Amino acid sequence: GAVVSQHPSWVICKSGTSVKIECRSLDFQATTMFWYRQFPKQSLMLMATSNEGSKATYEQGVEKDKFLINHASLTLSTLTVTSAHPEDSSFYICSARVIDSAGTGYEQYFGPGTRLTVT
Amino acid sequence: RKEVEQDPGPFNVPEGATVAFNCTYSNSASQSFFWYRQDCRKEPKLLMSVYSSGNEDGRFTAQLNRASQYISLLIRDSKLSDSATYLCVVRPPRSNTGKLIFGQGTTLQVKP
Numbered sequence: 001g002a003v004v005s006q007h008p009s010w011v012i013c014k015s016g017t018s019v020k021i022e023c024r025s026l027d028f029q030a031t032t033m034f035w036y037r038q039f040p041k042q043s044l045m046l047m048a049t050s051n052e053g054s055k056a057t058y059e060q061g062v063e064k065d066k067f068l069i070n071h072a073s074l075t076l077s078t079l080t081v082t083s084a085h086p087e088d089s090s091f092y093i094c095s096a097r098v099i100d101s102a103g104t105g106y107e108q109y110f111g112p113g114t115r116l117t118v119t
Numbered sequence: 120r121k122e123v124e125q126d127p128g129p130f131n132v133p134e135g136a137t138v139a140f141n142c143t144y145s146n147s148a149s150q151s152f153f154w155y156r157q158d159c160r161k162e163p164k165l166l167m168s169v170y171s172s173g174n175e176d177g178r179f180t181a182q183l184n185r186a187s188q189y190i191s192l193l194i195r196d197s198k199l200s201d202s203a204t205y206l207c208v209v210r211p212p213r214s215n216t217g218k219l220i221f222g223q224g225t226t227l228q229v230k231p
Contacts, residue, residue: 032216041127043206044163044221057216093162097217105151105210106217110162 003027004096006111013084013118020080021114023094029074030096034108035067038091050077084118091115120145123222125207131228136197140225142207143189151210152183154192156203157224163206166192197229 003026013019023033031052036044048069049057056069068080081088092115095108125142132138144152152169167174169181169190180193190207207222 034218036221041223043123043223046218046220049216049218091160107165108217108219110164113160113162115160 002096002098002107002109004030004094004109004111006094006114008114009112010115011117013116015085015118016083018080018082019084019116020078021092021094021116023077023079023096023111025075025096028096028098030077030098031074032097033071033077034095034097035069035077035079036093036095038093038113044093047079052077081116084116086118089116089118121222122146122211122220123207123209125222125225127223127225129226129228131230132197133230134197134199136229137193137195138197138227139191139193140205140207140227141189141191142222142225143187144207144209145188146209146211147185147188148212149209150212152181152190153208153210153219154179154181154190155206155208155221157206158203163208163221166205194227197227199229199231202227202229 005024007022033050035047038044047062050069050071052071058064071077093113095110097106122145154166155163156166157163169183173182178195182191204224204226206224209220
């Protein structure tokens with residue numbers, strides 16, 4: 001259980017274009033998903049918390065107008081990188097929140113990531 | 120100061136060795152602690168949660184020291200397949216969304 005998929009797994013786009021990344025929970029419903037970005041040899045940095053049916057909560061320093069998040073259903077969240085630039089090239093990973101086995105907290109299950117290269 | 124700090128390594132050890140990683144966290148009110156494993160160009164996967172009493176899962180032992188605000192991971196009898204980056208992860212206080220904060224990761228290379 002708790003399988004999360006992402007699409008596409010990699011994408012190359014030209015500077016100035018927009019790219020949409022999908023994150024799906026395959027065998028469960030996820031009211032909350034998270035979007036991370038990871039640059040080479042660095043840690044995962046949380047970009048935003050995506051809440052089904054409401055606006056995403058962005059971390060400090062993340063431009064909400066550049067990184068558009070839509071969580072329109074309980075199994076799908078999308079991240080759109082608008083007007084992408086080479087500095088946006090990174091590994092984008094989503095995760096879905098799942099109640100842990102003890103029922104007292106949450107675990108996160110990660111998607112396989114999307115490698116974005118902007119030329 | 121970073122919220123979660125780890126020595127990035129790399130740690131190069133021979134097969135069969137015992138290796139330990141430490142991690143420190145800055146917020147003493149942090150709620151939960153985890154070790155994740157990340158292989159090159161892959162997503163992180165939960166290795167184990169870290170409990171106050173310490174916990175063991177096969178060759179892996181995790182310890183938490185709240186007074187000193189550090190977490191450790193011990194790997195015994197290292198295998199080639201243990202080569203990966205190990206991420207120390209902390210859930211901050213008052214995180215009702217389940218938000219996690221990741222350390223930079225410690226890279227382990229197990230050599231034959």
